[in-house]
Amino acid sequence: MKKKIEILFSNLCCSQCKSGFDENSIDIKREEAGLTVTHLECRRCGKKFGIAFIGFSGLEVKEPLEVQEGPEPINYDDVIDAHRFIRELDEHWQEHLPKNIF
Numbered sequence: 001m002k003k004k005i006e007i008l009f010s011n012l013c014c015s016q017c018k019s020g021f022d023e024n025s026i027d028i029k030r031e032e033a034g035l036t037v038t039h040l041e042c043r044r045c046g047k048k049f050g051i052a053f054i055g056f057s058g059l060e061v062k063e064p065l066e067v068q069e070g071p072e073p074i075n076y077d078d079v080i081d082a083h084r085f086i087r088e089l090d091e092h093w094q095e096h097l098p099k100n101i102f
């Protein structure tokens with residue numbers, strides 16, 4: 001699973017130092033069926049990118065559904081909120097993505 005997440009972030013780079021992300025940049029906080037919650041941090045300059053909720057369909061990687069800055073640690077309510085958020089997504093879900101991150 002972590003390998004897939006690494007691939008997902010592999011075409012992104014740190015907005016601060018332009019360093020790419022690798023497996024060490026990704027910290028999996030929670031894994032559930034169809035949803036993985038990860039914390040992303042630049043290993044070079046230490047910039048934190050907050051929590052990312054990533055939805056998976058089967059073994060296929062979709063797109064990061066939401067990236068947000070947030071205090072840690074996440075709690076169970078956060079995961080429920082993410083489930084609810086993802087369930088209500090429609091074909092315009094990409095509009096929910098923060099523009100400054102991608």
Ligand SMILES: [Zn+2]
Pocket residue numbers: 014015016017018019042043044045046047
């Ligand atoms: Zn950086």
